[in-house]
Amino acid sequence: MIDPILVLMNGGLRLDDQPALAAAERAGVPVIPVYILDDAVHGEWKPGAASRWWLMKSLEALGRSFEAIGSRLILRAGGTVHMVEALLEATGAKSVFMLRGYSPAARWTEAALHDMCKVRGVTCRRFAGSLLLEPEQVATGAGTPYTVFTPFWRRCRELIEDIEPTPAPLRLRAPEVWPESADMAELNLAPKPAFWADPIAASWVPGENGGRLMLDRFVADVMAGYQRTRDLPGQEGTSRLSPYLAFGEISVRRVWRRCRAFATAFETAESGAAAYLREIGWREFATHLLFHFPDLPEQPLRDQFKAFPWRQGPGDALTEWQKGLTGFPIVDAGMRELWQTGWMHNRVRMIVASFLVKDLLWHWRDGAAWFWDTLVDADLANNTMGWQWVAGCGPDAAPYFRIFNPVTQGEKFDPKGTYVREFVPELADLPDEYIHKPFEAPALVLKAAGVTLGGNYPKPMVDRRLSRERALAALGSIKKN
Ligand SMILES: Cc1cc2nc3c(=O)[nH]c(=O)nc-3n(C[C@H](O)[C@H](O)[C@H](O)COP(=O)(O)OP(=O)(O)OC[C@H]3O[C@@H](n4cnc5c(N)ncnc54)[C@H](O)[C@@H]3O)c2cc1C
Structure with a gap:
C-alpha cells in the first residue's frame, strides 16, 4: 500500500491555487482531503452564526468539487491534533500538509500538530498561500513590523514579484480505503431556526464557484470605475469578494493576477485596479498586524x-x-x-x-x-x-x-x-x-x-x-x- 497524504483544507476551501493540495497531488500518492471543525481552539472567536451557515454551504460545495475529480472531503469535528492522530492511525498516512494560518488559534494548532507529528515520525508541512507576502518578509529598516499602512504598502509593492497561481488539480489519486467522515449535521453548523439564514442565502452563492463568478462580475462590470464607486453603498460598486477571501474560497494571488492583467490590458483604467489592489493591501496589513500583535482582538494597540x-x-x-x-x-x-x-x-x-x-x-x-x-x-x-x-x-x-x-x-x-x-x-x-x-x-x-x-x-x-x-x-x- 502506498502511504497517502492528509491535506488539511481548513486554511483554504478551494482547489485552485491551493499550494498544500497541489504539493500533495505532485507527490503522485493518494490524497485524503480533510476539514476539521475545531471550535474550542478559537475560544470566543469560534465561527459566529452567519459564518457557520456560510461554512456549511462552502463545505458542501467543496465536497462536490472533490467528488468531481475522483476524491472526497472527509469531515471531522473536535480537537485538531486528536482528529489528525486518529486519521493517521486509520489511514496509515505518513504526511500532513496544510496552508499556513496567522491567527493565534491557527498558529497554536500548527505548532501542536508539528510537535505531535515529530513524535510519531510523520512529515508535517505547511505552505504559504493565503497572502501576497508572508509577515516575515515585510519589515521596516529597523527590522520592526510596520504599523502605518502607506509605507507598509509601498514596501509590499516593491517586494511582490510576478505571481503565477497554480491551477486546480484535474484528478486526485484516491486511497484504497477512505476513512470515515462525520455527517454535516455533526458539525452543528446549520442555523437555528433554519429559516434564519434564508435572506442571507438569497444574497450569496458560497463556495469556490461563487467566488469565481463574483470576481468575473467585478472585473467585467465594476473594476474600471472602482475608485469612483467604492464609497457609494447604493451601488454595486465593490467586489463583494470578502467572504470568499475570508474562507479561502478564492486565492488572493488569483485576484492579484486578474487585477494586474486588467491594468495591463486597459491602461486608462489602471487607477481602478490600483485602487482595488490597495484595498487588498489593507487585508495584508491587517493579517500581518494580527501575526505580530496576537492580542489585538482583545487589547488596543495604543x-x-x-x-x-x-x-x-x-x-x-x-x-x-x-x-x-x-x-x-x-x-x-x-x-x-x-x-x-x-x-x-x-x-x-x-x-x-x-x-x-x-x-x-x-x-x-x-x-x-x-x-x-x-x-x-x-x-x-x-x-x-x-x-x-x-x-x-x-x-x-x-x-x-x-x-x-x-x-x-x-x-x-x-x-x-x-x-x-x-x-x-x-x-x-x-x-x-x-x-x-x-x-x-x-x-x-x-x-x-x-x-x-x-x-x-x-x-x-x-x-x-x-x-x-x-x-x-x-x-x-x-x-x-
Ligand atoms: C468596523 C469594520 C469591521 C470590518 N470587519 C471586516 C471583517 O470582519 N472581514 C472583512 O473581510 N473585512 C472587514 N472590514 C473591512 C471592509 O469593510 C470589508 O473587507 C469590505 O467591506 C468587504 O467588501 P468587498 O469585498 O466588496 O470590498 P472591496 O472594496 O471590493 O475590497 C476588496 C477586498 O479587500 C479587502 N479589504 C477591503 N477593505 C478593507 C479594509 N478596510 N480592511 C481590511 N481589508 C479590506 C477585503 O478582503 C475585500 O474583500 C471591516 C471594516 C470595518 C470598518
Whole structure:
C-alpha cells in the first residue's frame, strides 16, 4: 500500500491555487482531503452564526468539487491534533500538509500538530498561500513590523514579484480505503431556526464557484470605475469578494493576477485596479498586524486607550444599534443590511462603528463581537483592525476626535437615499432633502411620506451635539493619563 497524504483544507476551501493540495497531488500518492471543525481552539472567536451557515454551504460545495475529480472531503469535528492522530492511525498516512494560518488559534494548532507529528515520525508541512507576502518578509529598516499602512504598502509593492497561481488539480489519486467522515449535521453548523439564514442565502452563492463568478462580475462590470464607486453603498460598486477571501474560497494571488492583467490590458483604467489592489493591501496589513500583535482582538494597540471610559456589556443602546433602530437612517440601513444579508458596505461599516464607539461611547469589542456573529465575511484580522481603526486605538487609526456625522456622511455618499430607501423602507417616500434627517422634516412632509417619528420610525436616540461633546470629554480624560 502506498502511504497517502492528509491535506488539511481548513486554511483554504478551494482547489485552485491551493499550494498544500497541489504539493500533495505532485507527490503522485493518494490524497485524503480533510476539514476539521475545531471550535474550542478559537475560544470566543469560534465561527459566529452567519459564518457557520456560510461554512456549511462552502463545505458542501467543496465536497462536490472533490467528488468531481475522483476524491472526497472527509469531515471531522473536535480537537485538531486528536482528529489528525486518529486519521493517521486509520489511514496509515505518513504526511500532513496544510496552508499556513496567522491567527493565534491557527498558529497554536500548527505548532501542536508539528510537535505531535515529530513524535510519531510523520512529515508535517505547511505552505504559504493565503497572502501576497508572508509577515516575515515585510519589515521596516529597523527590522520592526510596520504599523502605518502607506509605507507598509509601498514596501509590499516593491517586494511582490510576478505571481503565477497554480491551477486546480484535474484528478486526485484516491486511497484504497477512505476513512470515515462525520455527517454535516455533526458539525452543528446549520442555523437555528433554519429559516434564519434564508435572506442571507438569497444574497450569496458560497463556495469556490461563487467566488469565481463574483470576481468575473467585478472585473467585467465594476473594476474600471472602482475608485469612483467604492464609497457609494447604493451601488454595486465593490467586489463583494470578502467572504470568499475570508474562507479561502478564492486565492488572493488569483485576484492579484486578474487585477494586474486588467491594468495591463486597459491602461486608462489602471487607477481602478490600483485602487482595488490597495484595498487588498489593507487585508495584508491587517493579517500581518494580527501575526505580530496576537492580542489585538482583545487589547488596543495604543496603551492609553486601556483607560478609556467605554460603556460595556448588554444594554438598551447596544440593542437599538444592533437592530437598526437608532433614528439615524444611514446607521439603521447599515445595521439592517448586515442582519438581512450578512454583509455591510465598507463606508457604512465605518459610519455605524463610529456611531457605536463615539456617539454611544460603547466599547469597540462589543461592536466587533456583533459583527463577528452576523458577518459572512467575519475575519479576525480585518474585523479587529476595522474596529480599532474607527475607535482610534489601533494601528494607523482615524484620530478619535474625528467623529463621523451620520447625516453628512449619508448626504455625501448616498445623496439620493437609494441605500436608505432599500433597507429602511418605512422612510422610502421621504424627499431626498430629508432622507438622512427625518427629524428635521416639517410635520407635513413626514405625514405625506407616512413617517411617524417615535411611531413607525424611531426618534434619534442621541442628541449628536451632546454625544459629540461627551466623546471628546472622554478622550480628554485619557489624554491626562
Ligand atoms: C468596523 C469594520 C469591521 C470590518 N470587519 C471586516 C471583517 O470582519 N472581514 C472583512 O473581510 N473585512 C472587514 N472590514 C473591512 C471592509 O469593510 C470589508 O473587507 C469590505 O467591506 C468587504 O467588501 P468587498 O469585498 O466588496 O470590498 P472591496 O472594496 O471590493 O475590497 C476588496 C477586498 O479587500 C479587502 N479589504 C477591503 N477593505 C478593507 C479594509 N478596510 N480592511 C481590511 N481589508 C479590506 C477585503 O478582503 C475585500 O474583500 C471591516 C471594516 C470595518 C470598518
